[in-house]
Amino acid sequence: MLTLLVVLPVIGALLLAAVPNADGRKDGLVRWLALAVSVVMFGLTLLLWLRFDNAAEGYQFLQRVPWIPAFGINYSVGIDGISLMLIVLTGFLTPIALLSSWESVHAHVKSFAIFILLLEAAMIGVFISLDLFLFYVFWDAMLIPMYFLIGIWGYDQRVYAAVKFMLYTMAGSVLMLIAILGLAYLNQVATGSYSFDIQKLALLHVAPRTQFWFFLAFALAFAIKVPLFPFHTWLPDAHVQAPTAGSVILAGVLLKMGTYGLIRFAFPLFPEAAAYFAPFIAVLAIIGIVYGALVAMVQPDMKKLVAYSSVSHLGFVVLGICAMNMQGMQGAVYQMLAHGVSTGGLFLMVGMLSDRRHTRLIAEFGGLKAVMPKLTAGFLLMTLASIGLPGMNGFVGEFLIMLGAFKADPRYVIVAGLGVILSAVYMLWMFQRVFYGPVTNEKNAKLKDLSPREWAALVPLVALAVFMGVAPGIFIRPTDQAVKAVVERLDAVKTEHAEHRAAPVPDAVSAAVVAPAEGK
């Protein structure tokens, strides 16, 4: 089942490659074929969700085939709730990304579609890998299609952005590779055989000093990918230069790789080091929240603004992880999904504007509400989702994260809460400058509102943003067991640390208050 999810897009890509389309006359066929493959994929991911057992502990749909037995490398796949939800998100966003480039991509349509499908395969591969070596292969495989998507179909400075994206991520992942090899070696020392299986490696007892270095290597690779302040500067460049489809997938799924890696590998494999570093990472995350929001505020380019807002939002996700409790971690997972939907939607709509006007500068727009009421409505809803209005998807994640972080340290939330104010400032300010006021630029006076194709891409996103806000339980329940497993691992270590510190006041009160209440 899981293997099918990786193989199917590859088959689709091969099929596309077989279509003779040198003169571009079969562009239509290529587009429809790619879309069909991605829609089938989405259907399969939903089927996977349907067959997933929320209550079961551990990984499901396990499959293991020896690959390089000499080094204990297996093709070992399986999913838990966290990977499941991210796979569904990937399946959901890929057709939307294809739809978004229906008309804006004219050159090399075939290669474009092939790269998108290969990218999907690699992303799903990352989420299903249970073998670190396999994981690393998919992790780097994912970079290649993205590199070409930015480098070939991007905007003016695409090559610079693509190289920067590639090298920056590579620099991090090389460190991770070293740590992965080191872990396999440690396993060999301890058990006598090499292994890259994370279920086996999880049993390994790594000395705290060693954990320290391993954790740093993993965390750095993931921090670059998140991106965590101050490793974020590739993101605005990559986003601004990427084509719309690239931005949607980059914001929607690729950024989650970093936080996924933190939850799946860095934190549970090295719990002692995680407990030690969590406060520092949390501080970086909080700086990122406020810093990203402040820098977003003064961006003249809409795509750059949304890119910096991602730095801010992803800061919340990392903060939730660093809280190392159920609420924080659940909130982080939920916020990953919510951010994928709302920011994916924002990039999609900025892309629609950019297709029409060939500019993304806020100052070029104004008064679009009178010209494009439907896009305005969609943009407003996504803006509200992004700034965390209760009842929309952004709120639930943010609230749970803040709840978790508040339990970890109330000071985190006092500062991070400023990010909530600032997000409203930059988003509404942009919204006002683009959509409100009179139409000042004549080029904007005759813009067409959404086409049916754009409707098809946008409506699912908007509907999901609302639905996730009203009924978050559906999306939280599957991740229960997975998150619990991670928190349990961390808790075992954390309680030892916590004994050294005095319990914070609120805990003391709640203990005092809850006791009589339960007595009744």
Place this chain on the structure above:
Amino acid sequence: MRLIWLVPCLPALGALVNGLAGVRLFSRRTSGAIACTALLAAFGLSAVAFIQLLGLSPVSRVVDVVLWTWIPRMPLQLTSATLGSFSVPLALRLDALSAVMLLVVTGIGSVIHLYATAYMAEEPRGGYARFFAYLNLFCAFMLLLVLGSNFLVMFIGWEGVGLASYLLIGFYYERPSAADAGKKAFLTNRVGDWGLLLGILLVFATFGTVDFREVAAMVAALPAGAHVGVVSAICLLLFIGATGKSAQVPLHVWLPDAMEGPTPVSALIHAATMVTAGVYLVARNAVLFSHAPQVMTVIAVVGVVTALFAATIALVQPDIKRVLAYSTVSQLGFMFTALGLGGFTAAVFHLVTHAFFKALLFLGSGSVIHALGGEQDMRRMGGLRKFLPVTYMTMFVGALAIAGIPPLSGFFSKDEILLRAFLSNRAIWAVAVLTALLTAFYMFRLMALTFFGEFRGAPAESPLLLDGEVPHAHAPHEAPSMMTVPLMVLAVGAIAAGFLGVPAALFGRNAFEHFLLPVFTSPGHAELAHAGAHGVSVGGEVGLMALSVVVAVAGIALARRWYVVHPERAGAVAAQWPRLHRLLLRRYFVDEFYGVTIIRGTLASSRWLWRFDTGLVDGLVNGSGKLTLITSWFSGLTDRTVVDALVNLLGRTVAQASGVVRSLQSGLVQNYALLMLFGIFAFVTLYLFV
């Protein structure tokens, strides 16, 4: 009562229908009818629920309706079972307080909806449906706000009404001032929400629940004086949220600007309902706040300062809606004064009466503005008594009510606040009485400037006429009956609402107080919020009432003297104190101050950070990239000069092979990238393992 969930759902449905289909398909009549029907039905349901509630015994007047689990249950701590778990149901609760609020929101809301069908008649069809969709949406969220049985459901409503307010203030979005005002309102509220959200988090961290009643029960169970610090912190944070929504100093700046919205919006959202949400929040958590005496003092002081501060600004504003806006801020200050002094019922009582007379005054001003083709400046009004008799009469009732002339509603509610202030704190009482004087004065200044004297406007030349509108050829005209009837309905309310709470000193039963009191006292701890309310003799109470009537009459008389009998006096007084006049006219320069400090400061630091980001943070990244390139260039150089030279010695064939090596330095970025990668790899390997 089980159908109480329909009350917010009906207007939500109306908003959905009008917003999705109405904008394109419906005629004005249809969309107006849908919106009004939705709200009238909600009013009917609320009334039925209210009557059913009255039928229950006072202690059992609590009905919970759980719709579904919103945020699913998740354990707090896996290792300890004592802390329980966290989940948030989407639950509604009907009790005395929410029932009163429901009636106010749906009742006054319906009247204003009806009025708006006529007021907005000149809107284009799509805009008309959009307006009613927003208005319905607002009501839905407001009803959710007052019905929510826990902090988070209330918070959905709280943010939702803020959203609706944002949309409605910016309804005339082509006008930059309207768009700015909408944004300002939302952002100022967000500052308050920061406090509210932290407060909710602290509530949960402290009590392990966000349900209002459970929190109240736990607080009541605390031994006296225990955990004052945490409870005070909670209350202070919640109060910050309340100051944002209810426009108290220092977060009051958004409300006057919010008058950019259509006048029915000002009446409904920015006078009668939404702005009272802060009062509701404090009243809803009466038991909690009662355990934080210092915070109560803060609330009382902020309230009374706001009341005086806003009243002084209202004295000189030339814009009719701005006078009313500052008056609203001032009256909300009164309500907070009452809350801070423990007079929860007095505050809610004033909330109800204020909803009537302030909605009336706003709708009246809307009728005036409508008649003058959009003119809001009172300097170009005057003498309208002759042209707008119904508006004049009804607004006169409203003005008397707010001034506190018996037996109109404002008298009873304001007097209860003054009595409580007199008993608790004479200084606060003195400021409140002064504010009452100012209130009577500025209201009758408004009446005098608008309705008395000679008509000073020239509507035919008014620059504010909308495009294509026929200039008023003759005199201003009275509004259609769809607008005057709501005025009359509200006028009746403004007269009669006070009789709900006639105090014992005037041989009343004070039914309102008895109805609400169980909500403000924790179960088993009766008379907590009510303590000390009877510390004065009947004679003394009547004396205080007489004093406040004298004060009100004095204010009215002074306004009459300065603006009706000797109209030149007002200008002379202003000229006598030019600086003070300017200070008030420019609203104490608070907006300018915020503009220079907060707004400009934030923008400047944002720009600075952006330069820092591209300069230093990204500079480091690009710099390390360049460094690698330079290194690889040097290694290439060595390759050519040293290795190549050696190779050349080996003869021609080998030299040709070196040409292949040279082609690596082709200047292609990919090749350099590869080299850099190897460089990094080697460096890191070296660093970690050697």
